Amino acid sequence: MNSNVDKMRSFIVMDVLERAKELESEGADVIHLEVGEPDFNMPQAAVEAVARAAADGNTHYTHSLGLLQLRQAIANQYNTEYGVKVSADNIVVTCGSSQAILMALLLLCNTGDEVIISNPGYACYRNFILAANAVPVEVPLSAENDFQFDIQTLKKVITPRTRAIIVNSPMNPTGTLMHSDVMQQMAQLGITVISDEIYHGLVYEGKAETMLQHTDNTLIINGFSKRYAMTGLRLGYLIAPEQFMRKLQIIQQNLFICAPSVSQYGALAALTSEQAETELVKMRQTYDERRKYLISRLREIGFTIHTEPKGAFYIFADARCYASDTYRFAFDALEQAHVGITPGIDFGSRGEGFVRFSYANSIENIGRAMNRLETWIKENF
Ligand SMILES: Cc1ncc(COP(=O)(O)O)c(C=O)c1O
Structure with missing residues (x-):
C-alpha cells in the first residue's frame, strides 16, 4: 500500500x-x-435551473475549466464583494472545493515538499497534503489568542521546502475570522497562500476578507456547498494566478475532465438570482x-x-x-x-x-x- x-x-x-x-x-x-x-x-432558483438543465439535455461534459458564464459570475461576485480584480480566465470550476484543494497541492508540490497548516484546523488538509506526496507541517493556534496565526511562530517552521500555507477563514472548527493584520503579515512572507474561503457568506460579526485583498501570490478555494447549501451538487472552484492556469487546465482535463454540468447550471442560478x-x-x-x-x-x-x-x-x-x-x-x-x-x-x-x-x-x-x-x-x- x-x-x-x-x-x-x-x-x-x-x-x-x-x-x-x-x-x-x-x-x-x-x-x-x-x-x-x-x-x-438549496435556493429555489438553483433547484429549477438543475431540473431545466437536465430536461434540456445539458448533461454532457462542459469546458474543462467550467461554463464561461459561471466563471464570469464567480469573478463578478469576488470583484463586487471585495473590490479585487478576478477574471473568468483565472477560474477552474471543480467537483466540490475538495477537488480544488487537491489540485492546488498537486500543482505546487514535489515529493517531500512541505505545506504548513494550523493545529487545530480542518481535518482533511493533512490528508490532501499526503495525497500530493508532500509533508504537512503544523503550526499551533491557541484559544487564548483567538485561534490566530502567530507570525513569529510561523516564520520558525518555514524551510526551503515550504511550498504553501493553507488558511481557512471563517475557520472550521473554530468559527473564527483571520484578523486583517495577520493576513497582511502572512502575505509578506513570500510563500503561496492557499486560502480556503468556503465559509464566506456565512459571517455574523465583522467581515471576511479574501486573501486576494492582500496578495496575488495566492490560490483561492471556494464553492457552493456551504453558502448555498448545495453540498450534494459537488461544486467548487479554484481562483489562481495566470501562470498556473494552463497547468491546472491540464490536470483538470486528465484527472477530472470537468465539474458536473447540471450542478454548474444550478450554481449559476444561485449566483445570479436575486431570490x-x-x-x-x-x-x-x-x-x-x-x-x-x-x-x-x-x-x-x-x-x-x-x-x-x-x-x-x-x-x-x-x-x-x-x-x-x-x-x-x-x-x-x-x-x-x-x-x-x-x-x-x-x-x-x-x-x-x-x-x-x-x-x-x-x-x-x-x-x-x-x-x-x-x-x-x-x-x-
Ligand atoms: C474548511 C472546509 N474546506 C473544504 C470543505 C469541503 O467542501 P466541499 O463540499 O466543497 O468539497 C469543507 C467541508 O466541510 C470544509 O469544512
Whole structure:
C-alpha cells in the first residue's frame, strides 16, 4: 500500500455520524450537532435551473475549466464583494472545493515538499497534503489568542521546502475570522497562500476578507456547498494566478475532465438570482440566532467559549472541565445522551480538550440537545 495512504487518519466526525446512524436504526432519537452540512435546502432558483438543465439535455461534459458564464459570475461576485480584480480566465470550476484543494497541492508540490497548516484546523488538509506526496507541517493556534496565526511562530517552521500555507477563514472548527493584520503579515512572507474561503457568506460579526485583498501570490478555494447549501451538487472552484492556469487546465482535463454540468447550471442560478440572495440573507439570520442561543446555553451548562465564533456554523467549546479525553466524552455523549458532537482531536492534537458543536440544525433541536447534555453532565461529572 502507498505509505502516505497508510498515514491517513479517519475523519472522526464521519465515525460519529456512522455510529449515530446505527443507533438510529435501533430506534434511538439522536440529535445531530456533529455534521458540518447546512440543514437548509438549496435556493429555489438553483433547484429549477438543475431540473431545466437536465430536461434540456445539458448533461454532457462542459469546458474543462467550467461554463464561461459561471466563471464570469464567480469573478463578478469576488470583484463586487471585495473590490479585487478576478477574471473568468483565472477560474477552474471543480467537483466540490475538495477537488480544488487537491489540485492546488498537486500543482505546487514535489515529493517531500512541505505545506504548513494550523493545529487545530480542518481535518482533511493533512490528508490532501499526503495525497500530493508532500509533508504537512503544523503550526499551533491557541484559544487564548483567538485561534490566530502567530507570525513569529510561523516564520520558525518555514524551510526551503515550504511550498504553501493553507488558511481557512471563517475557520472550521473554530468559527473564527483571520484578523486583517495577520493576513497582511502572512502575505509578506513570500510563500503561496492557499486560502480556503468556503465559509464566506456565512459571517455574523465583522467581515471576511479574501486573501486576494492582500496578495496575488495566492490560490483561492471556494464553492457552493456551504453558502448555498448545495453540498450534494459537488461544486467548487479554484481562483489562481495566470501562470498556473494552463497547468491546472491540464490536470483538470486528465484527472477530472470537468465539474458536473447540471450542478454548474444550478450554481449559476444561485449566483445570479436575486431570490437566492434573499434566501441567503434569511439563512444567515437563522444561523446567527442559533449561534447566539447555542453560545449562551453552552456557557450556562459550563463549557468555556474563549472567543465567540463569528462565522461558519461551528462552536469550538473548551470541555476540559469535564474531560481530558474528549474523544471518549463525545462518544459517551452519543451513546448515553444521544447527542452527536465532534471531538476536538479530529482537528489536530491541539483540539484535544475541545468539542465542536455544529449549529446546522433547528433551534428546537439545539435546545433539546442542550437539555439532554445538561442532564447527562449533571449525572456523570
Ligand atoms: C474548511 C472546509 N474546506 C473544504 C470543505 C469541503 O467542501 P466541499 O463540499 O466543497 O468539497 C469543507 C467541508 O466541510 C470544509 O469544512
